[in-house]
Each structure stands twice: as structure tokens, then as C-alpha cells.
Amino acid sequence: MLCGFAHLEEVFRTVHGAVLQCSNKNCYWLEFMGDCTPFKVADFIQFKKQIEEIDLDSLLNDPSPRADYTILMPFRSQRCFVLTLNELLNLREIMEGAKFMMELPGFIKDCLHISPVSNKF
Template sequence: MLCGFASLEEVFRTEFGAVLQCSNKNCYWLEFAGDCTPFKVTDFLHLRRKIEEINLSELLFDPSPRADFTIIMPFRSQRCFVLSVSDVLNLKELMQGAKFMMELPGIIKDCLKAAPTSPLIIG
């Protein structure tokens, strides 16, 4: 359940979930698999790296029953994610989109610094 005092801004959304940013509490909310989970910024970044590190090829080609699900227990969270291969794909997509949107302002700023400052000639 989202906090009533939270001021949430959507970072990225897919049909399977969303990443929201709360400026009031300086945290991120992960909406996935029917639940919303808050994360401190460093904990969210750690979770994002853990999701990025999941090797899909290994999951797909491993014949053992343990490869059917991946268990992720985020740091300082009461939530445990038990993910099927399709859940991993959906969560990876969500996290990659959120990562891009989080890095986009810095990329734009770098591009604007590198842009030549020649005078605009209209004529």
C-alpha cells in the first residue's frame, strides 16, 4: 500500500509493473506482481543490479527443477520475489527502462555541455 504522504512520480511503466519515485521520502516504489514495495535509493539500485545479473540463458537451458524459479530477497525489505523465467524477463524490462529514465537527465546535460555554442544565423 502506498503512503498517503508520498508524492509519487512515475519513472517507468510497462504492462507488468512500474517504478515510482517519491521525492518527499527520497525512495523508490516498485509496483510488480500485484504488490508495491518501497526501497531506499541505494537498496533500489542494489536490487536493480541483482536483477541485471540474472543470466537468462542459464535459466532457460538448465534442465534442473531449481532453474524454474529465481528467488530474490532484496536488502532491507520484507518482500521476497519468487520469479519464473517470464517474471524475470518482465522485471528486467521494467528495471532497464527505469535505469534509462533515471540516467536520461545526466545524458541530456552531458550532450548540452558538449554541443558547440556557435551563434544562430537566421537568414
């Protein structure tokens, strides 16, 4: 489970899971389907890309039984995800929300630098 020395801050949460950031260990934790999975930052980003690259349209339109489940094995992780389409959509929502929340401070900073503030009276 979680490290006793970890200082976790919630990045994003839905009813299906969450992404937490550990400042002490410089890593992310994914809470999903009743389990917690740690990721180094680069591995978390790679896992997010792996999820984004899944063609949902082809899964929806494929009548074969193999399209009912998606198997994901994150790099440097002991966890294997065997997901139904609904679970895949839930995981994608969590990862997209976390990515947005991680990028939000940069967006705000860019907006503040682009918009000149005029204090002329």
C-alpha cells in the same frame, strides 16, 4: 501499501508494473505482481544490480526443475520475489527502463555541454 504523504512521480511503466519516485521520502516504489515495494535509493540500485547479474542463458539451458524459478530477496525489504523466467524478464524490463529514465537527464546534459552552440550570424 503506499504512504498517504507520498508524492509519487512515475519513472517508468509497462503493462507488468512500474517504478515510482517519491520526492517526499526520497525513495522508489516498485509496483509488480499486484504489490508495491518501497526501496531506499541505494537499495533500489543494488536490487537492479542483483537482477542484472542473473545469467538468463544458464536458466534457459538448465533442464533441472530448480531453474524454473528465481528467488530474490531485496536488501532491507520484507518482500521476497519468487519469479518464473517470464516474470523475471518482465521485472528486468521494468528495472532497465527505470534506470534509463533516471539516467536520461544526465545524458541530455552531457550532450548539451559537449556540443558547442554557435550563435554567430
